[in-house]
Amino acid sequence: MSRRWINLFTHLFTALTGMACALVILLVAIILGNIAYHGIPHLSWRFLTTAPSSGMTEGGIFPAIFGTAFLVLLMTIAVVPLGVCTAIYLQEYAPVKSKWVHLVRMAIQNLAGVPAIVFGLFGLGFFIEFVGRRVDQIFFSGQLYFGQPAIIWAALTMALLTLPTVVVSTEEALRVVPRSHREVAYALGATRWQMVWYVLLPQAIGGILTGTILAVSRGAGEVAPILFTGAAYYLPYLPSRLNQQFMELGYHVYVMATQSPDVDATKPILYSTVFVLLTLTFLLNFAAILIRSHIRRRLAAAR
Amino acid sequence: MRKKITESVIEAIIHISASLAIVGLVLIFIFIGKEALHILTSSEVRQEAGLSRLFLPHSPEPGVPKEFAWQPVSDIPKYSLFPLMVGTLKVTLVALLFALPLALGAAIFSSEFAPSWLREIIKPSIELLAGIPSVVLGFFALMVMATAIQNALGLDYRLNAINAGIALGLAVIPIVFTVAEDALTAVPQSFREGSIALGATSWQTAWRVVLPAAFPGIFAACVLGFGRAIGETMIVLMSSGNAAIMSFLPTYPLRSLSATIAAELGEVVHGSPHYHVLFFIGTLLFIFTFILNLIGQLFVERLKDRLSGSRA
Amino acid sequence: MDKVIVENLKVKKGNVAILRGISLTIRTHEILAVIGPAGSGKTTFLRCLNRLIDLEPELKPEGRITLEGVKIYGEGTDVSFLRRRIGMVFAVPNPLPMSILDNLTLGLRIHGLGGSGPITLERVERSLKAAYLWEEVKDRLKESALKLSGGQQQRLCLARSIMVDPELLLLDEPCSGLDPISTAKIEEALQGLKREMSIVLVTNNVKQASRCSDRTAFLLMGDLVEINNTDQIFTNPQDGRTSDYVSGRFG
Numbered sequence: 001m002s003r004r005w006i007n008l009f010t011h012l013f014t015a016l017t018g019m020a021c022a023l024v025i026l027l028v029a030i031i032l033g034n035i036a037y038h039g040i041p042h043l044s045w046r047f048l049t050t051a052p053s054s055g056m057t058e059g060g061i062f063p064a065i066f067g068t069a070f071l072v073l074l075m076t077i078a079v080v081p082l083g084v085c086t087a088i089y090l091q092e093y094a095p096v097k098s099k100w101v102h103l104v105r106m107a108i109q110n111l112a113g114v115p116a117i118v119f120g121l122f123g124l125g126f127f128i129e130f131v132g133r134r135v136d137q138i139f140f141s142g143q144l145y146f147g148q149p150a151i152i153w154a155a156l157t158m159a160l161l162t163l164p165t166v167v168v169s170t171e172e173a174l175r176v177v178p179r180s181h182r183e184v185a186y187a188l189g190a191t192r193w194q195m196v197w198y199v200l201l202p203q204a205i206g207g208i209l210t211g212t213i214l215a216v217s218r219g220a221g222e223v224a225p226i227l228f229t230g231a232a233y234y235l236p237y238l239p240s241r242l243n244q245q246f247m248e249l250g251y252h253v254y255v256m257a258t259q260s261p262d263v264d265a266t267k268p269i270l271y272s273t274v275f276v277l278l279t280l281t282f283l284l285n286f287a288a289i290l291i292r293s294h295i296r297r298r299l300a301a302a303r
Numbered sequence: 304m305r306k307k308i309t310e311s312v313i314e315a316i317i318h319i320s321a322s323l324a325i326v327g328l329v330l331i332f333i334f335i336g337k338e339a340l341h342i343l344t345s346s347e348v349r350q351e352a353g354l355s356r357l358f359l360p361h362s363p364e365p366g367v368p369k370e371f372a373w374q375p376v377s378d379i380p381k382y383s384l385f386p387l388m389v390g391t392l393k394v395t396l397v398a399l400l401f402a403l404p405l406a407l408g409a410a411i412f413s414s415e416f417a418p419s420w421l422r423e424i425i426k427p428s429i430e431l432l433a434g435i436p437s438v439v440l441g442f443f444a445l446m447v448m449a450t451a452i453q454n455a456l457g458l459d460y461r462l463n464a465i466n467a468g469i470a471l472g473l474a475v476i477p478i479v480f481t482v483a484e485d486a487l488t489a490v491p492q493s494f495r496e497g498s499i500a501l502g503a504t505s506w507q508t509a510w511r512v513v514l515p516a517a518f519p520g521i522f523a524a525c526v527l528g529f530g531r532a533i534g535e536t537m538i539v540l541m542s543s544g545n546a547a548i549m550s551f552l553p554t555y556p557l558r559s560l561s562a563t564i565a566a567e568l569g570e571v572v573h574g575s576p577h578y579h580v581l582f583f584i585g586t587l588l589f590i591f592t593f594i595l596n597l598i599g600q601l602f603v604e605r606l607k608d609r610l611s612g613s614r615a
Numbered sequence: 616m617d618k619v620i621v622e623n624l625k626v627k628k629g630n631v632a633i634l635r636g637i638s639l640t641i642r643t644h645e646i647l648a649v650i651g652p653a654g655s656g657k658t659t660f661l662r663c664l665n666r667l668i669d670l671e672p673e674l675k676p677e678g679r680i681t682l683e684g685v686k687i688y689g690e691g692t693d694v695s696f697l698r699r700r701i702g703m704v705f706a707v708p709n710p711l712p713m714s715i716l717d718n719l720t721l722g723l724r725i726h727g728l729g730g731s732g733p734i735t736l737e738r739v740e741r742s743l744k745a746a747y748l749w750e751e752v753k754d755r756l757k758e759s760a761l762k763l764s765g766g767q768q769q770r771l772c773l774a775r776s777i778m779v780d781p782e783l784l785l786l787d788e789p790c791s792g793l794d795p796i797s798t799a800k801i802e803e804a805l806q807g808l809k810r811e812m813s814i815v816l817v818t819n820n821v822k823q824a825s826r827c828s829d830r831t832a833f834l835l836m837g838d839l840v841e842i843n844n845t846d847q848i849f850t851n852p853q854d855g856r857t858s859d860y861v862s863g864r865f866g
Contacts, residue, residue, distance in 0.1 A: 010505060013509070017408040020409045023405060024428070024480075028432045028435075031435065031439075032431075034447055081320070082323060085320030086320050103325060113527070113531075113534075114592060115589070117561045118589045122330070124568070126331075192310070221434075221435075222437070228568050250439075257446065278435065281435070282431070282434060
């Protein structure tokens with residue numbers, strides 16, 4: 001190949017890959033711009049704090065915001081201790097290079113790849129039909145309390161879905177704690193758990209927080225797992241008990257976009273709902289990124 | 304003594320927690336597979352929706368020609384999975400054709416050519432894309448993109464495989480980009496320096512040295528992207544038209560396996576053949592994505608081995 | 616009086632012997648210096664004494680070590696309590712990323728001895744004074760320990776290890792990266808501390824051993840070549856290798 005051809009190829013290749021990059025960024029910008037452009041005008045304090053009315057063509061989305069918050073709160077309570085303990089096991093308790101550890105790691109990675117809709121099926125088949133029914137038989141003499149779609153089942157389903165996020169984030173945070181810090185605690189007579197408690201966890205708190213926020217962001221945005229496990233199109237009341245159904249932002253968007261009798265009337269509301277959902281998840285992601293970079297900078301400074 | 308007890312209690316809790324990921328995965332398989340198994344074991348279900356009904360052409364009434372049809376709620380329910388598989392394949396193909404070049408190109412650009420300030424823009428943008436909930440992408444495809452694409456290409460159907468595929472591709476791009484970029488940046492700088500020292504240009508270095516070295520990771524990125532596309536539900540559900548037709552044309556609507564579960568499970572009678580068929584579809588999705596994930600992981604590990612030199 | 620008796624201590628890593636049968640005693644209220652070239656097993660020896668070697672499963676210590684007559688590798692040894700009695704300072708200053716005060720009280724909290732209150736503060740002051748650090752940090756106990764200089768950090772680590780009143784203090788080349796002034800302060804601190812405890816000082820600095828130890832042990836390639844009073848080792852070594860080493864002819 002002559003020099004000229006090589007130069008041409010070099011430029012072409014750089015330009016093509018650069019264009020791919022630019023196109024992706026452009027698409028992101030278009031999507032966000034479009035949603036912001038159409039979503040912001042209808043936004044108001046009233047919209048955020050009132051319930052829908054007139055068959056979803058008027059009013060706000062407060063119940064959906066409340067339901068989403070309630071859902072991710074329950075999910076967090078379930079997934080954070082579990083995920084943190086799993087990460088601690090993998091980093092501190094597990095014998096190095098054991099088959100079991102390999103298996104746990106593989107399970108976590110695979111869990112992250114299971115389609116969201118399969119989690120929905122699992123929530124229905126396991127939590128509602130199996131666990132819920134058993135609970136009703138044992139504690140409520142067969143009356144229907146927990147053997148039906150409910151926020152607790154949706155939250156637990158979502159917890160399983162977000163488990164890998166928390167584990168990976170926490171593990172990363174534990175991994176960067178230097179060995180010498182562990183030895184300090186051991187040399188002072190700490191048991192393994194005391195070492196974890198006094199030395200590792202205070203340093204890993206940022207990583208745990210990052211994982212939690214990412215999990216919350218994911219949980220607030222996923223719809224497929226809650227389709228049959230507890231989300232409701234419309235509820236005249238806010239959920240206050242664990243076995244009640246709930247409204248949720250993402251589900252609200254889905255239903256309004258696909259099953260609304262009057263699309264034009266709901267369109268402004270729909271756009272604003274999408275904008276709220278997007279803002280929520282982005283703020284969470286942004287917070288996670290900030291915390292993560294803060295930790296990395298602090299770590300770099302400490303070395 | 305109390306210290307010892309606390310210690311062993313906590314140790315037990317940690318061990319149990321760690322095993323829950325495995326338990327969860329196994330439970331998913333058992334509880335979805337259990338409901339799906341009725342297709343083989345229950346004679347009532349088998350009669351209406353046995354394996355041959357699901358996979359082979361079938362004539363609903365004597366005299367009517369054999370066909371592949373998914374009409375689970377008609378008078379004579381038809382449960383052929385073929386239209387759904389064709390739909391899934393079609394939309395996945397479009398998604399990959401759209402996403403792979405973009406994601407891989409962006410990954411190569413970001414790791415090989417972009418100055419660091421530009422990388423600081425590219426990576427967060429893609430993280431931003433990854434953070435967009437799929438229901439929002441579905442919404443965008445349904446409300447905005449569908450019309451734009453229909454007008455631009457002059458299509459008969461507003462919701463079709465092109466529209467759904469591009470929307471789905473947007474969800475696939477971040478995962479492909481991330482895995483591929485990781486693989487590319489994992490290639491030691493010394494490989495590049497060696498190539499450039501021999502007089503190669505940055506393009507030749509990327510093409511002949513870095514890409515081959517990172518190949519297992521790039522391949523893993525594609526496989527994982529494929530898995531993501533197959534399983535993604537909300538985007539396809541909202542933007543594909545959901546018509547279970549046997550057509551390979553990308554300009555026609557489609558119904559995917561995952562969207563079928565989402566659309567129909569809410570209304571289905573518990574324990575009916577239809578219910579079990581939907582769980583069967585879920586099992587198929589689970590097994591298929593599971594295998595794809597395993598392959599992806601395998602290749603990521605192979606890349607690590609290769610770059611760490613233990614298996615050159 | 617003998618505080619610790621080490622009998623025929625062997626450590627192997629796979630087929631490679633790191634320690635090949637060390638026998639010696641550590642007396643009460645003495646500073647025992649352990650010298651030898653890099654890779655002679657000094658650190659491994661030290662880590663056997665407080666069983667920190669347990670953290671490296673591939674290293675298997677054999678032999679017998681007793682602390683006041685009780686086997687430390689015996690069945691049912693409370694390792695936590697053992698390590699409370701045996702403090703340790705590492706080669707690289709390793710304050711934890713928390714306040715100076717929290718660093719100091721870590722041992723108290725681990726052993727359920729409280730972590731705040733006037734008694735604790737009294738202990739903090741006593742330990743910091745013993746480590747010659749009190750004047751420099753008394754007004755900034757709540758500040759991050761990472762803000763201290765390297766020499767201050769190492770003295771903080773010394774103070775941290777004596778907070779729980781150990782009977783034996785192990786120091787693993789504590790001054791290897793420090794300036795002469797910090798080194799002098801630590802050596803001074805050790806002279807004060809030996810009134811309360813026994814001290815084992817591993818050092819690659821022969822002069823440091825001669826300056827501040829009562830007895831000196833010379834390790835070479837996992838063997839104990841010689842142990843004797845420090846002035847004997849430096850003025851009248853019995854083994855040729857010892858005299859070569861202390862006169863700086865190798866290592």
